[in-house]
Amino acid sequence: MARLVLLVWSLGPMLWQLYTSFRPTAALTGAGGGGWTLAHYQQLLNGNPPFLTYLLNSAIVGFSSTLLTLLLAIPCAYALSRMQAHRARNISVLVAAAAAFPAVLLFLALLQVARDFHLANNLLALSLPYAGLCLPLAILLLQAAFRDIPVELEEAALMEGMNLWQRLRWVLLPLMAPAISSAALLIFIFCWNEYPIALTWLSQSDLLTLAPAIARIAGSSIFTVPYGAFAAATVLGSAPLLLIMLLFQRQIISGLTQGAIKG
Amino acid sequence: MTASSSARTGLVLNQLSRRVGQQTLLQNLNLEVAPGEILALLGPSGCGKSTTLRCIAGLDQVSSGRIELAGETITALPPAQRNVAMVFQSYALYPHLSVAKNLSLGLELRRVPRAEIDGEVQRVLALLQLDGCRDRKPAELSGGQRQRVALARALLRKPALFLLDEPMSNLDAQLREELRGELRGILHSTGAPVVYVTHDQHEAMGLADRIAVLKAGDLQQVGSATELYQDPENQFVASFLGSPSINLLPLHPGELVGLRPEHLAVAEAGAPQDEQEVAVEAQRQHLEWLGDRVISHWRVRDTSVKVLSDAQSVSAKLAQANDRPLQLRWRREHELHFEQATGRRIR
Numbered sequence: 001m002a003r004l005v006l007l008v009w010s011l012g013p014m015l016w017q018l019y020t021s022f023r024p025t026a027a028l029t030g031a032g033g034g035g036w037t038l039a040h041y042q043q044l045l046n047g048n049p050p051f052l053t054y055l056l057n058s059a060i061v062g063f064s065s066t067l068l069t070l071l072l073a074i075p076c077a078y079a080l081s082r083m084q085a086h087r088a089r090n091i092s093v094l095v096a097a098a099a100a101f102p103a104v105l106l107f108l109a110l111l112q113v114a115r116d117f118h119l120a121n122n123l124l125a126l127s128l129p130y131a132g133l134c135l136p137l138a139i140l141l142l143q144a145a146f147r148d149i150p151v152e153l154e155e156a157a158l159m160e161g162m163n164l165w166q167r168l169r170w171v172l173l174p175l176m177a178p179a180i181s182s183a184a185l186l187i188f189i190f191c192w193n194e195y196p197i198a199l200t201w202l203s204q205s206d207l208l209t210l211a212p213a214i215a216r217i218a219g220s221s222i223f224t225v226p227y228g229a230f231a232a233a234t235v236l237g238s239a240p241l242l243l244i245m246l247l248f249q250r251q252i253i254s255g256l257t258q259g260a261i262k263g
Numbered sequence: 264m265t266a267s268s269s270a271r272t273g274l275v276l277n278q279l280s281r282r283v284g285q286q287t288l289l290q291n292l293n294l295e296v297a298p299g300e301i302l303a304l305l306g307p308s309g310c311g312k313s314t315t316l317r318c319i320a321g322l323d324q325v326s327s328g329r330i331e332l333a334g335e336t337i338t339a340l341p342p343a344q345r346n347v348a349m350v351f352q353s354y355a356l357y358p359h360l361s362v363a364k365n366l367s368l369g370l371e372l373r374r375v376p377r378a379e380i381d382g383e384v385q386r387v388l389a390l391l392q393l394d395g396c397r398d399r400k401p402a403e404l405s406g407g408q409r410q411r412v413a414l415a416r417a418l419l420r421k422p423a424l425f426l427l428d429e430p431m432s433n434l435d436a437q438l439r440e441e442l443r444g445e446l447r448g449i450l451h452s453t454g455a456p457v458v459y460v461t462h463d464q465h466e467a468m469g470l471a472d473r474i475a476v477l478k479a480g481d482l483q484q485v486g487s488a489t490e491l492y493q494d495p496e497n498q499f500v501a502s503f504l505g506s507p508s509i510n511l512l513p514l515h516p517g518e519l520v521g522l523r524p525e526h527l528a529v530a531e532a533g534a535p536q537d538e539q540e541v542a543v544e545a546q547r548q549h550l551e552w553l554g555d556r557v558i559s560h561w562r563v564r565d566t567s568v569k570v571l572s573d574a575q576s577v578s579a580k581l582a583q584a585n586d587r588p589l590q591l592r593w594r595r596e597h598e599l600h601f602e603q604a605t606g607r608r609i610r
Binding site for chain 2: 150152153155156157159160161162163168170171174215223
């Protein structure tokens with residue numbers, strides 16, 4: 001019974017949006033009419049630019065940010081996990097402080113940076129602030145996972161003659177795969193949903209990511225609120241994330257519970 | 264084999280020291296291990312035996328001294344280049360790889376031809392009776408099987424030196440005894456020097472050709488089990504080897520007389536004794552009957568004394584007698600004298 005309530009509570013909003021997206025505007029605003037319609041989806045997919053562009057943009061930003069963050073976080077987390085405990089702790093405190101920092105305070109400064117370095121309207125450039133915001137959490141998560149790998153395992157690999165690259169490739173990274181998957185997913189979701197920075201850095205309509213794009217749909221008319229289009233956009237925007245979750249659910253669960261590494 | 268020829272092909276530790284901060288973990292250690300010889304590093308926790316092993320492996324930094332292997336000085340070399348194979352206490356098997364892959368990975372990375380790898384892996388699996396396990400992951404193996412895989416991995420490397428860090432300490436006592444002989448045979452057949460760390464004296468005595476006893480970073484004595492047992496250099500070595508441990512009696516001022524429990528006999532007070540025997544009055548405390556032998560506990564002038572007697576012997580029968588005054592006797596030649604202040608043996 002409790003599980004049913006939890007299920008309804010969690011899935012409720014999504015199912016509501018799904019329902020809303022198939023209903024004609026007239027039915028949603030109470031002006032009468034009924035039945036089902038694909039008009040909202042057609043409006044989005046045939047729009048200028050088509051909705052799929054936004055999905056693609058978000059994907060580009062998501063992947064590049066995830067890659068950049070992981071490239072920086074993995075070596076950092078490895079170093080921290082193998083360092084002397086007291087020095088590592090000091091650095092971890094700084095990283096945690098950065099994680100707790102209210103990002104909203106950075107927007108004006110980030111806008112200035114975008115202007116000065118001509119980073120506006122550039123999808124790949126967005127990965128810079130995103131990586132900066134996601135690094136602290138990624139480092140902390142990966143550091144804990146690295147620490148779970150016994151040092152003796154690396155020493156055994158060392159005694160077998162493996163250099164650093166071989167140790168990473170054959171021993172460390174395979175064992176870290178669940179944790180890296182979890183971190184990657186968290187970063188991707190963050191970038192997918194991020195609004196303020198994308199809003200300020202992207203103005204060209206065919207470069208928009210999902211969040212500012214959906215916001216534009218919402219504010220497009222001063223007379224009506226396009227509930228239907230809005231809902232359709234939400235459903236289309238969430239679908240890729242749901243797909244990723246379903247595909248990688250095993251890695252995510254084990255990465256988050258971290259019980260998998262025992263030799 | 265002369266000392267110089269063994270130095271050319273075996274392991275030599277020369278004045279090895281390791282200090283961390285204020286602590287001295289190893290103090291001027293000098294040891295030699297000849298090819299085909301098994302040397303056990305024996306001692307209580309914290310005595311420096313694992314530190315020594317890790318220094319030889321290159322996993323820990325040496326503060327001063329020299330390590331030579333097969334004539335080459337390896338002190339400054341990184342672990343990967345020392346041609347040394349190590350078996351860890353926790354086995355350190357790669358948990359995400361099958362047994363076969365655990366064994367072949369090192370060879371693959373060294374670009375050994377595939378056919379040769381497969382042949383070698385098969386040979387070593389058969390040698391250690393692991394044929395059925397080749398596709399299993401470490402988590403699916405028993406403790407004894409994991410230990411053998413770890414050993415197999417080391418054997419495959421055909422190194423110039425084997426290092427084993429308490430490899431049997433995670434196994435139950437019976438399995439340990441069973442594997443001891445097998446392990447000794449396999450290690451001897453490689454022809455390479457072996458350094459074996461253990462805190463278990465029985466394991467050391469049963470497996471090693473020579474034993475080096477360490478205490479707080481200092482080498483106490485090195486020699487065969489017989490030498491250490493019968494001719495200990497100091498009180499520590501005498502007490503560490505032997506079970507039940509040696510009795511130390513303050514019979515004379517300034518010194519302790521050491522007597523092994525098996526060299527003491529129970530006799531009737533007043534029974535005839537020859538001139539090589541010494542007798543003391545003793546009060547019996549209690550008995551441990553162990554099937555084939557009896558350990559009796561006595562009190563001799565405020566000191567506890569243990570006597571080990573064969574269950575069928577007169578000694579054992581007298582130890583259980585309640586109706587007459589009893590003595591403990593021993594032969595003078597079995598006495599080991601130690602300076603009370605320093606623990607050093609007085610010969």
